[in-house]
Ligand SMILES: NC(=O)c1ccc[n+]([C@@H]2O[C@H](COP(=O)([O-])OP(=O)(O)OC[C@H]3O[C@@H](n4cnc5c(N)ncnc54)[C@H](O)[C@@H]3O)[C@@H](O)[C@H]2O)c1
């Protein structure tokens with residue numbers, strides 16, 4: 266019996282997800298990891314009420330599914346917008362899969378934050394650093410394209426995290442500047458065989474865009490029965506200029522009701 270606050274993911278539900286999970290050794294010949302794109306969305310395709318606002322969409326069952334997914338991947342990636350908005354933990358909190366609360370770090374995903382322009386100011390109160398200090402999650406890697414601040418490096422390295430500086434051309438504007446292939450190769454070079462990419466909007470929309478969608482192996486979306494309304498952070502990837510075709514379509518789809526939500530799984534590759 267689980268005590269209060271513990272998450273449990275039933276065996277039957279695990280079977281449903283299996284075809285979409287990373288296959289051991291599958292990507293050994295590849296120079297990028299197995300990529301699962303996963304997020305929770307409203308009926309109007311919103312991830313949150315507004316940029317910078319953390320918005321609970323998943324109910325308890327689908328939230329547990331997300332945590333189970335975390336333990337099935339070597340790494341978990343978010344954008345700096347999400348890091349700043351959510352002050353996330355990025356650990357797996359499902360009972361019995363290892364890693365949380367005294368079982369060491371086995372089974373915990375490596376958090377990776379995409380922060381090309383060094384927007385994320387770490388402090389002694391940053392949740393993920395404290396969790397790493399307490400052995401309840403791994404210390405993050407931060408992918409950046411510019412030299413990080415001395416203060417941030419110190420706080421990060423104290424708990425075992427690091428910056429990974431990618432030598433891609435930078436711009437002075439706050440526009441994404443790092444190529445997906447370079448980011449995924451960088452983590453693969455450090456031993457990551459599988460990664461789940463959780464968001465937010467800029468991350469998801471740029472990954473789903475035509476040039477990058479081939480990098481995605483699986484898509485697992487939680488759809489919550491709610492409309493967040495206009496002004497939210499929306500999943501709606503850009504269409505190739507001049508094209509009147511849809512950006513992407515899922516194949517091999519399966520749907521599962523989890524509590525009041527539905528979980529949609531599929532693949533993008535033919
Ligand atoms: N519902 C969900 O599943 C879910 C998941 C994640 C985040 N969220 C929410 O989404 C919101 C944040 O979304 P957002 O769009 O503002 O931020 P984001 O997390 O997508 O981060 C955006 C930033 O990440 C960097 N970035 C993204 N793609 C990049 C690329 N290809 N190359 C280089 N840098 C890149 C850039 O600095 C960009 O400004 C928050 O409100 C958060 O709570 C919801």
Ligand SMILES: Nc1nc(=O)c(N)c(NC[C@H](O)[C@H](O)[C@H](O)COP(=O)(O)O)[nH]1
Nearest residue numbers: 305320321322323331351353354355463
């Ligand atoms: N599955 C899911 N359902 C949601 O309703 C929601 N808001 C998110 N958001 C995704 C986001 O990437 C992380 O859930 C947060 O950044 C917080 O992560 P923690 O729980 O603190 O580890 N994800």
